[in-house]
Amino acid sequence: MSDAVSPLASPFPALPAIAGVTPRVARAGYKDWGRCDLTYVELDEGTAVAGVFTRNLCCSSEVELGRQNVAQGAARALVVNAGNSNAFTGYRGREAVEAIMDQVSAHLGCAREAVFVSSTGVIGVPLPKDKARAGIEAALLAPPCTWQEAANTIGTTDTFAKGATATAIVGDKTVTLSAIIKGSGMIAPDMATMLGYVFTDAAVSPAFLQECLSAANKRTFSCITVDSDTSTSDTVLAFATGKAGNAPLTSLDSVGGEAFAAALEQVCRDLAHLVVKDGEGAQKFIAVAVSGAVSDESARRVGLAIANSPLVKTAIAGEDANWGRVVMAVGKAGEPADRDRLSIGFGGTWAARDGQPLADYDEAPVAAHLKGREISIEVDLGLGQGRATVWTCDLTHGYISINADYRS
């Protein structure tokens, strides 16, 4: 964890314990730091799992194996290593992950495929197997930890611990979701540099859990960007222990199925926003709401072109209502757009309508809005019914400082 906490940080919420889920942390010493860096979460038998992973073609062995293992639908443990991403480390990296899977599955007496491993940190250095082994041994002996301790332990350049929770009524039961996430840079659509974990006591079939998670991902994690860079390790996993005792959810038509899906999406949205709010160097949280596009997907792409534009992001950092840069970003998105139908606003005030600056444009409310921490940019393409909202942060000196000397 970095020293300077993001000005957009929020206190860690009160996350309920989830029956059948036991988190522990230990110090593997992946880096020369005085903090825990290995998180071990044990899951009771009968836990269903679903996952979404980075689309980066140079993904890590953790992602390759995780993607395979999710297919069998059951999980017994999660191990998260912080400080070393183990990505681009060839067969040695893969061996390190398999060694962890062997060690944990031997301890639990479960299938190797039920052990999920994530790693985050520097790319290109094989995860040291001896440190991982000793770290896991220590974790197995450690007392259960709080969600906040686990959230802190999975973090790397994060400046605050991130968690979210929700409940849903399923038949005559209330199911609970508690979730943690890490990530603050290398964040881009198609999944961010982030590791997120949602735990619920709901009884859910693996297939329906995957359906809900994939749908939520599309409208949450895939709509955030910090710096347009896509990590090689991004992973979000959802685990459902079934301890709440509800009638198992198998589709949106199950009693409580929609409520559960909505709660899962809410948790994912909260987590996604927290990642943006810890964007490296972020001083402002920016929501880009695009309407009038030819489709929702087109709106999302236009929104991301705006949210990824360094010139837009620096303008917001400078509290400058430079809507011309938004026009530029719309135009470069490669999506259907018509300059003469385009309207752009900030904080609910239109600055330009139908391709021209507003004659009676009053910059005062916009200037006041831009001085705040939470900024909204509204774009109406004037073409159709497609809409999407994406979220990002401003681009500041802090981003440069963090990234120009991260590794050394």
Next chain:
Amino acid sequence: MSDAVSPLASPFPALPAIAGVTPRVARAGYKDWGRCDLTYVELDEGTAVAGVFTRNLCCSSEVELGRQNVAQGAARALVVNAGNSNAFTGYRGREAVEAIMDQVSAHLGCAREAVFVSSTGVIGVPLPKDKARAGIEAALLAPPCTWQEAANTIGTTDTFAKGATATAIVGDKTVTLSAIIKGSGMIAPDMATMLGYVFTDAAVSPAFLQECLSAANKRTFSCITVDSDTSTSDTVLAFATGKAGNAPLTSLDSVGGEAFAAALEQVCRDLAHLVVKDGEGAQKFIAVAVSGAVSDESARRVGLAIANSPLVKTAIAGEDANWGRVVMAVGKAGEPADRDRLSIGFGGTWAARDGQPLADYDEAPVAAHLKGREISIEVDLGLGQGRATVWTCDLTHGYISINADYRS
């Protein structure tokens, strides 16, 4: 022109005068600044013209009209306004451009379509017609200026004047090219935030001039990026007066046709490099050489994904041989890539081969290379014969400072 000159700047070269080309500058006062901001270049009758323009869909009226006018192949004058891009200004912006075309064509007694107008600067503020008119009147009365004065006058956030020259032997004649360019931010493939003008005394048919310029653009301007943002106004025009008296060039098969094409491409490459070397905040010039791709175009896209990655650019700023970030950028490019065949080097030293860090990797020569001003990143995808080189600069605090309070 900004106060702090780029550390990558080079002195303005000795650009020969081009017969049939007369540049003049004046002060239109588009901004409240004590400098010339209107450039007027008169071209003798018989001048051929070609052009390449931004692909930004929200382009300016200057671009729309220029694209139309290039089609008729003849030019008599060029007007460049600095300080106001006139983009996204609707019919008022278009009227301002047409007024300039009318004024100049009336003065020269030529077709309106032979007058080319470019504008650069803030988006969204209609170009003031009265200032443009008075500025052109002043320019018509001004003495001819030097290429350096013209190069300074078309600049906005540029920190140094940029020019390039070349010659080619065409039959028994030597033809000369002199060229100027402006641009230092909002630079991306598919043309940059830049206005470039190439003048030659060669006799060239408009069609062949366009063929040469389009081909050169593909390997030069379309291979540079500063910040991935694509301007609404990018324009490169080539003017050929024919005063050298060579037998007119009409194709690569003409005597001297290939030599001319090569000279034009050389000038375009020099100009493109100068723009990158004046990238906002640039401290280092970076060449990304991609080989082993499935095609040249695939190599170019992979190169641009690397060159546009904020994490790669900040790593170079920090003189950090963080090849893991290069891996990440390759993987997110969306082009064919295989982690286990990928090799990455800096300054001619491989850091990783075939998907793994080099066992005997000696970081010393790489560290020494990264301390320099001109950095090379080599990427071998190990898949095919496609190759491309793209150029960019590092991402520094200077970029943030320049762009977080540019407009106000």
